[in-house]
Amino acid sequence: MPKPGFPSESIGPNEGRVSRRALLGTGWCGFLLSIVGPAVANIRFLFPNVVYEGPTLLKVGRPEDYAPGTIAFLEEQRLFIIRDPEGFRALSAICTHLRCTTGPFVPPDAEWKAPHSRCPCHGSVFAKDGRVLQGPAPRPLDFYRVSLAPDGRLVVDTATVVGKGDVLKV
The missing domain is CATH 2.102.10.10 (Rieske [2Fe-2S] iron-sulphur domain)
Structure with a gap:
């Protein structure tokens, strides 16, 4: 007989948890985004938006x-x-x-x-x-x-x- 307040089916040891592989994958994605974002900004800095004026x-x-x-x-x-x-x-x-x-x-x-x-x-x-x-x-x-x-x-x-x-x- 199930105890009051608890579901009748038991949860397995790995259900509801994040696997080590998923955690590392998410961490690597976050790390790469933290590198790529500033790199894009730095590269864009090298090519400013310049308005070229015509001849004087x-x-x-x-x-x-x-x-x-x-x-x-x-x-x-x-x-x-x-x-x-x-x-x-x-x-x-x-x-x-x-x-x-x-x-x-x-x-x-x-x-x-x-x-x-x-x-x-x-x-x-x-x-x-x-x-x-x-x-x-x-x-x-x-x-x-x-x-x-x-x-x-x-x-x-x-x-x-x-x-x-x-x-x-x-």
Whole structure:
């Protein structure tokens, strides 16, 4: 007759226990994972995620390609070529807030009395001299050095930030 509170069948000596072989197998798997995980992280460290920037010297056409008094928007190069009576200027089209590409300059309207460029991301508005007309951009747009290549084309150096008074006279 079985004792109260105990099952009627007896449990064998090895039932419910983990075998030595299973324990060693699990231990080895854990050990190998503890080695492989950090090894993968170390190997990944050797190959960082690098964003390669394009060339800093951009040939943007000949002076006669730009009519006097115009602001040309070069979306691929993310810049504006401004040709006014003084000469040529290159203005960055990269918003100083979060580096979005601003839109082309549009004519004056009811809100803004001068040509302006609006950033589509957060609404910053810039004047053609780079000034911030409306935030959240923290500073004006950059002007880049413009020069004339030996082949007669305009070259913009996006690595050299200059003042808005730096003009290429042709």
